Amino acid sequence: MRKNLLITITALLLVGLMAVPVFAQKTVLDFVWFSDGVEGEVLKDIIADYKEEHPDVDFNIIEVPYNELNTKIKTMVAGGNPPDLARVSNPGELSSALLNLNDSIGQDYLDNFVESTHPYVMVDGKMLAIPIDVTANGIIYNKDYFEAAGIDVPDTEEELDDLWTWEEWANALEKVVENSDARYGLAYDYSPHRWSTLLYQAGGSFFSKDWSEVTINSPEGERAVEFFVELHDRNIIPESIWLGGENPNTLFRSGLTAMHFAGNWMLTNYRDNIENFDWGVAYMPKGKIRSSVVGGKFVAGFKDSDNKEAAVDFLKYFSSQEVNAKFCEESLFLSARTDNSKLNYSFGSDMFEIFSNELAVSPPEAGSDWAYNEAMSRIYDDIRQNIVKSIQHEITPKEAVENMEELAKSEIENIEN
Amino acid sequence: MYRWKKKIAPYLFVLPNLIIFSIFIVFPALFGFYVSFTEWDVLTSPEFIGLGNFIKLFQSADFWAILSRTLIYVFSVVPITFGLSMVLAIILDRNIKAKGFFRAIFYLPTMLSFIVIGVSWRWILGNNFGILNYLLDLAGMAPVNWLTNSTTATIMVIFASVWARVGYFMVMFIAGLQGIPGVYYEAAEIDGASKWQQFRHITFPLLKPTSLVVVVLSTIQAFKMFGLIKVMTTGGPGDSTTYLVQEIYQQAFQVGDMGYASAMSVMLFLILGLLTIVQFKVSNRGGNAYE
Numbered sequence: 001m002r003k004n005l006l007i008t009i010t011a012l013l014l015v016g017l018m019a020v021p022v023f024a025q026k027t028v029l030d031f032v033w034f035s036d037g038v039e040g041e042v043l044k045d046i047i048a049d050y051k052e053e054h055p056d057v058d059f060n061i062i063e064v065p066y067n068e069l070n071t072k073i074k075t076m077v078a079g080g081n082p083p084d085l086a087r088v089s090n091p092g093e094l095s096s097a098l099l100n101l102n103d104s105i106g107q108d109y110l111d112n113f114v115e116s117t118h119p120y121v122m123v124d125g126k127m128l129a130i131p132i133d134v135t136a137n138g139i140i141y142n143k144d145y146f147e148a149a150g151i152d153v154p155d156t157e158e159e160l161d162d163l164w165t166w167e168e169w170a171n172a173l174e175k176v177v178e179n180s181d182a183r184y185g186l187a188y189d190y191s192p193h194r195w196s197t198l199l200y201q202a203g204g205s206f207f208s209k210d211w212s213e214v215t216i217n218s219p220e221g222e223r224a225v226e227f228f229v230e231l232h233d234r235n236i237i238p239e240s241i242w243l244g245g246e247n248p249n250t251l252f253r254s255g256l257t258a259m260h261f262a263g264n265w266m267l268t269n270y271r272d273n274i275e276n277f278d279w280g281v282a283y284m285p286k287g288k289i290r291s292s293v294v295g296g297k298f299v300a301g302f303k304d305s306d307n308k309e310a311a312v313d314f315l316k317y318f319s320s321q322e323v324n325a326k327f328c329e330e331s332l333f334l335s336a337r338t339d340n341s342k343l344n345y346s347f348g349s350d351m352f353e354i355f356s357n358e359l360a361v362s363p364p365e366a367g368s369d370w371a372y373n374e375a376m377s378r379i380y381d382d383i384r385q386n387i388v389k390s391i392q393h394e395i396t397p398k399e400a401v402e403n404m405e406e407l408a409k410s411e412i413e414n415i416e417n
Numbered sequence: 418m419y420r421w422k423k424k425i426a427p428y429l430f431v432l433p434n435l436i437i438f439s440i441f442i443v444f445p446a447l448f449g450f451y452v453s454f455t456e457w458d459v460l461t462s463p464e465f466i467g468l469g470n471f472i473k474l475f476q477s478a479d480f481w482a483i484l485s486r487t488l489i490y491v492f493s494v495v496p497i498t499f500g501l502s503m504v505l506a507i508i509l510d511r512n513i514k515a516k517g518f519f520r521a522i523f524y525l526p527t528m529l530s531f532i533v534i535g536v537s538w539r540w541i542l543g544n545n546f547g548i549l550n551y552l553l554d555l556a557g558m559a560p561v562n563w564l565t566n567s568t569t570a571t572i573m574v575i576f577a578s579v580w581a582r583v584g585y586f587m588v589m590f591i592a593g594l595q596g597i598p599g600v601y602y603e604a605a606e607i608d609g610a611s612k613w614q615q616f617r618h619i620t621f622p623l624l625k626p627t628s629l630v631v632v633v634l635s636t637i638q639a640f641k642m643f644g645l646i647k648v649m650t651t652g653g654p655g656d657s658t659t660y661l662v663q664e665i666y667q668q669a670f671q672v673g674d675m676g677y678a679s680a681m682s683v684m685l686f687l688i689l690g691l692l693t694i695v696q697f698k699v700s701n702r703g704g705n706a707y708e
Contacts, residue, residue, distance in 0.1 A: 070670075070673075071670045074459040074460060074670075074673070075459075077459065077460050078459045078460070093673070094460060096458075096460045096461045097460045183545070238544065238545065239544075239562070239565050240543070240544035240545055240562075240564075240565050242654075243562075243564075243565035243566075243653060243654035243655070244543070244544055244562070244564040244565035244570075244650070244653065244654060245564075245650065245651045245653055246543060246544060246545060246546070250546070251545065254546075256545055377671075377672065377673065378672055380671075381667060381671060381672070385655055385656055388653065388654060388655040388656075389655055392567070392654065392655060394655075
């Protein structure tokens with residue numbers, strides 16, 4: 001009897017031990033993620049669907065605030081424990097750690113995605129990430145305030161021939177402050193990326209399209225700084241944003257400003273948080289030309305990851321037409337896929353159309369400048385400092401663009417060396 | 418055997434602390450020192466460049482501007498903190514009413530993290546959402562750009578830094594005051610010394626050891642002040658409240674130049690070391706006050 005019991009226990013233990021490798025074989029993908037709105041929840045749904053088809057794969061979502069994203073990834077890489085996947089906005093900045101997808105997915109795959117995203121993911125001939133969604137800078141406005149002031153805001157295609165000039169825009173913003181409860185005309189994001197919209201509208205750029213020349217020191221660059229300073233001098237933009245770090249979203253949401261210069265990523269936030277006034281998206285004014293600035297979010301694998309094959313498989317799944325459509329529709333994003341240009345949004349289709357139209361007329365430099373991650377990440381903060389010093393009248397707009405030029409040249413020299 | 422055990426025991430007791438101290442302080446510090454001689458973006462291997470980062474540092478006009486701003490900040494915060502904490506200690510060491518309550522009130526900020534203090538002051542001083550400007554508005558006065566003007570922002574950062582730590586040093590001074598024998602004051606009074614003379618010739622000299630600790634600690638704290646400023650002004654407007662540690666963070670984690678950031682850290686270490694040595698030398702010059 002005792003012998004039988006011993007045999008049974010031994011058998012059970014052996015079965016148990018044999019079962020351990022079965023569980024251990026499950027691949028767990030570490031996925032570093034950040035959210036602007038509800039996309040983290042949408043990702044979880046997509047992962048649940050994926051896991052039904054791939055029961056041997058599990059995910060460890062490491063959610064971090066956007067500001068901490070690169071620090072987190074760099075720390076993980078430096079510690080010899082890189083994630084398997086990450087959602088990033090600047091693949092070039094992490095290029096030395098990312099997985100080259102040329103062989104596993106192939107560069108032809110990029111043909112499925114809008115061209116403006118290509119310079120972001122192609123670094124030295126290597127495809128380092130897959131575009132998922134694109135972003136467009138633009139303006140969101142308080143409909144109640146503009147109605148109260150009797151100002152018509154261009155927000156339909158029929159009004160495209162009659163868009164505001166910069167001066168008309170500034171005057172309209174002053175008028176809305178005079179004739180509504182708005183304290184200021186415009187909340188403008190504390191970001192050189194957002195400021196650069198004015199640069200492209202003025203006809204300028206930071207670099208030539210092939211990055212061979214620094215072009216910021218131009219009359220157009222100077223005009224863009226000058227106009228931005230003027231918006232502050234006329235108290236249209238509260239100086240508390242660029243000089244005091246006050247949150248522009250809060251200023252707009254609380255009804256203190258009549259307009260917010262941000263981008264399409266703010267739509268879910270405002271849909272969920274603004275209740276006491278009606279709001280919409282308007283076409284931006286034109287300088288010499290019309291322009292928005294394209295940006296994007298990408299998903300990349302890591303070359304030192306232990307699960308490269310599983311990561312690539314998920315990348316293909318996540319960027320496929322059907323899954324990408326679900327992700328962008330439910331997150332309220334503009335898709336980076338050309339075959340998902342028309343999506344069925346449950347909210348604000350007309351607003352997305354405005355952002356898409358703005359992107360369609362933007363010059364190539366509005367994309368290529370910001371795809372030059374290696375240089376941009378080094379000069380980003382100094383661009384901001386020079387604009388701030390101009391607002392403070394410590395330097396002239398001319399000196400600001402001269403400083404930016406000098407700095408960009410010196411950093412490019414450092415990169416080349 | 419017993420003698421051997423007796424010899425080894427103290428080392429075993431300090432061993433856990435030594436291990437933790439080495440892992441989290443000594444090795445990272447030595448590694449940081451090594452990194453200061455390299456070019457390193459974290460993602461690739463460090464490349465040895467000798468004194469390259471230090472040469473770049475000394476040639477950078479930005480570095481000297483930041484260093485001079487840092488010195489202005491430190492040499493404002495330290496004397497004010499020192500003077501104020503000593504005055505508060507002397508007042509609250511006397512037999513006044515609600516002494517315990519006032520001690521608690523002044524000590525309270527030191528129990529908060531610098532982040533919480535920074536956020537609180539930001540909400541008090543904000544241009545549009547700040548409580549102070551709201552109160553000024555209620556009183557019919559024009560709002561003040563507390564944090565969007567370089568001068569007022571610097572003053573406010575100094576003020577918040579002093580407010581955050583004055584209670585801590587006040588407690589140290591109170592402990593120092595309580596260690597002074599009362600007979601000195603009795604003898605001085607018999608000799609007809611005024612209160613000022615008593616302070617000058619008894620209190621101040623006998624507080625010298627405490628004063629030295631307060632000056633050294635507050636200097637180190639001021640040089641290392643990061644969280645409070647990061648959330649209160651984010652180094653602005655522009656870079657007017659960007660000091661050495663903010664710039665180190667910026668270079669390391671925004672620009673991704675760990676070598677350059679480490680070179681700045683080494684400079685900060687040398688400055689702090691030098692100042693501490695000077696403070697000890699100056700303090701020792703007068704000899705022991707009890708002698």
